[in-house]
Amino acid sequence: xxxxxxxxxxxxxxxxxxxxxxxxxxxxxxxxxxxxxxxxxxxxxxxxxxxxxxxxxxxxxxxxxxxxxxxxxxxxxxxxxxxxxxxxxxxxxxxxxxxxxxxxxxxxxxxxxxxxxxxxxxxxxxxxxxxxxxxxxxxxxxxxxxxxxxxxxxxxxxxxxxxxxxxxxxxxxxxxxxxxxxxxxxxxxxxxxxxxxxxxxxxxxxxxxxxxxxxxxxxxxxx
Numbered sequence: 286x287x288x289x290x291x292x293x294x295x296x297x298x299x300x301x302x303x304x305x306x307x308x309x310x311x312x313x314x315x316x317x318x319x320x321x322x323x324x325x326x327x328x329x330x331x332x333x334x335x336x337x338x339x340x341x342x343x344x345x346x347x348x349x350x351x352x353x354x355x356x357x358x359x360x361x362x363x364x365x366x367x368x369x370x371x372x373x374x375x376x377x378x379x380x381x382x383x384x385x386x387x388x389x390x391x392x393x394x395x396x397x398x399x400x401x402x403x404x405x406x407x408x409x410x411x412x413x414x415x416x417x418x419x420x421x422x423x424x425x426x427x428x429x430x431x432x433x434x435x436x437x438x439x440x441x442x443x444x445x446x447x448x449x450x451x452x453x454x455x456x457x458x459x460x461x462x463x464x465x466x467x468x469x470x471x472x473x474x475x476x477x478x479x480x481x482x483x484x485x486x487x488x489x490x491x492x493x494x495x496x497x498x499x500x501x502x503x504x505x506x507x508x
Contacts, residue, residue, distance in 0.1 A: 288448060290438065290442055291391050292394040292434075292438045292450070293395050293396070294395075294397060296399065297477075298472055299375060299376065300379075301376055303328075307327050313357035313361050316361070317353050329341075332429050334398055335355060335398070359400075385498075394417060395422070396429070398423050419442060429460070432465035449465075453472070454476050455476050457485075469487045471485075471489065
């Protein structure tokens with residue numbers, strides 16, 4: 286059997302960061318004098334690199350203002366991580382699926398809009414490093430939906446597009462997967478809605494980890 290590579294998004298796919306991201310964005314906007322974005326506004330930009338995300342949320346703002354919100358968001362996020370009432374838990378079923386896939390011989394990668402610092406924090410906090418053979422983030426080159434991160438995962442691990450699957454919860458994940466010519470599996474428990482993921486190119490959208498597991502192993506057997 287040829288090598289099979291699963292490339293994972295993190296926020297909204299493996300880790301439930303919805304409350305943390307929204308709270309940090311509200312703090313940053315408020316500190317910089319802008320009206321707080323709604324969760325519906327925020328969820329639509331999750332997955333993009335941070336600067337691009339803020340530019341999308343503040344299309345009329347000048348570069349100085351965007352940079353200030355960018356810095357305020359980063360500092361707010363660090364401060365919020367010290368708040369015991371705010372958590373970034375793993376979704377139920379995530380650890381079991383990752384463990385089983387590694388045991389079954391999958392190659393595993395990450396493609397995330399997080400910074401390298403944010404990525405390392407999540408990997409450390411949940412002891413996830415052991416599951417992944419490589420990981421790529423917003424600091425490493427063009428961000429989502431550009432196919433750069435998926436292609437770097439494939440290049441690093443010697444896998445072809447037809448043997449690679451991207452798992453994510455955002456429209457940008459599905460667009461990135463399609464741009465890289467890999468199989469796109471959407472999940473509906475994070476930031477993207479089912480219909481949005483489908484419109485963005487998802488080959489399938491799953492609603493729990495049991496369904497995702499079935500989709501991944503069906504893909505493995507087909508190719």
